[in-house]
Amino acid sequence: MSCQQDERYMARAIQLAKIGRYTTDPNPRVGCVLVRDGVIISEGWHVKAGFGHAETVALENISDAQGTTAYVTLEPCSHHGKTPPCCDALIKAGVVRVVVAMQDPNPLVSGRGLEKLKSSGIEVCCGVLQADARSLNRGFIKRMTHQRPFVRSKLAMSLDGRTAMASGESQWITCAQARADVHQLRAESSAILTGINTVLADDPLLNARVDWPIQQPIRVILDSNLRMPLTAKMTKLEGRSLILTVSTDEQKHQALKSVGFEVYNLPAKNTNLNLHAVMEFLHQQQINEVLVEAGSVLNGALLMEDLVDEWLIYMAPCVLGDQARGLFSLPGLKVMKDKKDLTLRDVRQFGPDLKLTLS
Numbered sequence: 481m482s483c484q485q486d487e488r489y490m491a492r493a494i495q496l497a498k499i500g501r502y503t504t505d506p507n508p509r510v511g512c513v514l515v516r517d518g519v520i521i522s523e524g525w526h527v528k529a530g531f532g533h534a535e536t537v538a539l540e541n542i543s544d545a546q547g548t549t550a551y552v553t554l555e556p557c558s559h560h561g562k563t564p565p566c567c568d569a570l571i572k573a574g575v576v577r578v579v580v581a582m583q584d585p586n587p588l589v590s591g592r593g594l595e596k597l598k599s600s601g602i603e604v605c606c607g608v609l610q611a612d613a614r615s616l617n618r619g620f621i622k623r624m625t626h627q628r629p630f631v632r633s634k635l636a637m638s639l640d641g642r643t644a645m646a647s648g649e650s651q652w653i654t655c656a657q658a659r660a661d662v663h664q665l666r667a668e669s670s671a672i673l674t675g676i677n678t679v680l681a682d683d684p685l686l687n688a689r690v691d692w693p694i695q696q697p698i699r700v701i702l703d704s705n706l707r708m709p710l711t712a713k714m715t716k717l718e719g720r721s722l723i724l725t726v727s728t729d730e731q732k733h734q735a736l737k738s739v740g741f742e743v744y745n746l747p748a749k750n751t752n753l754n755l756h757a758v759m760e761f762l763h764q765q766q767i768n769e770v771l772v773e774a775g776s777v778l779n780g781a782l783l784m785e786d787l788v789d790e791w792l793i794y795m796a797p798c799v800l801g802d803q804a805r806g807l808f809s810l811p812g813l814k815v816m817k818d819k820k821d822l823t824l825r826d827v828r829q830f831g832p833d834l835k836l837t838l839s
């Protein structure tokens with residue numbers, strides 16, 4: 481089998497894996513195709529946690545998989561989770577060759593599935609379209625290897641780098657197409673993180689308004705002093721709303737829990753939440769990808785602590801003037817050598833606006 485052929489089938493497996501990108505949390509997105517004599521005879525992808533893995537779905541779709549090659553975007557599992565190990569299923573079905581895009585990122589099991597397949601006589605090839613497979617599961621990989629989620633922060637600004645008027649009024653700087661793109665970002669995310677000041681200013685819903693089936697992101701609000709209003713609009717929504725705080729005011733804890741919030745005490749840094757502890761907490765909650773939608777104070781703090789993996793900045797061709805609010809509150813920066821440098825990764829246009837991706 482030529483490398484080109486392997487890439488073609490793996491590209492199809494990655495395409496299938498992508499179907500799960502709105503629903504598989506906290507599991508990774510995985511796709512699989514079974515090929516015999518140059519023909520794809522079955523396909524599968526992981527739909528959601530508790531459902532079958534991509535390999536078993538593909539195997540269940542056909543009566544005979546003898547002599548096939550399996551293309552899988554992630555190393556097949558060799559351990560008993562909610563479902564039996566996929567390695568055993570591939571071996572039992574008579575698959576003769578397994579091509580995978582990347583090893584399991586979990587250091588506790590990485591490589592074990594491939595070893596198991598090899599030791600039962602199956603030819604194994606690893607690393608086909610690895611970069612594409614890795615980018616599909618950035619959050620899962622980050623959580624497994626760094627014990628924290630992949631964090632993206634989304635900001636909307638004017639041509640002069642302003643995000644809101646001095647009064648806090650910010651709706652809307654960007655165009656409808658850019659805002660629709662944000663709902664897609666939310667739909668792909670495991671959680672949306674914001675600060676209490678944003679909630680007090682905008683009373684946001686923090687949900688993804690898209691017209692296809694998704695698992696809604698978990699809402700996470702940093703609220704050091706428990707200022708969350710009991711009447712916030714998000715209390716009317718289904719799904720989890722988490723408040724992270726340093727306040728031990730039991731009365732406030734109980735009041736917020738009574739309207740549906742989950743309230744957690746986390747370690748402080750000075751009088752605010754320790755942001756590293758926040759990321760550790762999100763990892764414990766099995767959150768793969770976080771979308772930050774916050775104001776200049778939280779974004780400034782995240783930038784200083786180097787906790788954002790990717791910045792998504794929508795820039796509209798308007799001017800808000802120098803009384804308006806900036807992107808980042810960074811009171812510590814005084815001289816040019818203190819400046820924070822980012823790298824531009826991508827630029828694209830949405831209607832009249834630009835979307836900049838930086839890291």
Ligand SMILES: [Zn+2]
Nearest residue numbers: 533556557566
């Ligand atoms: Zn599996």
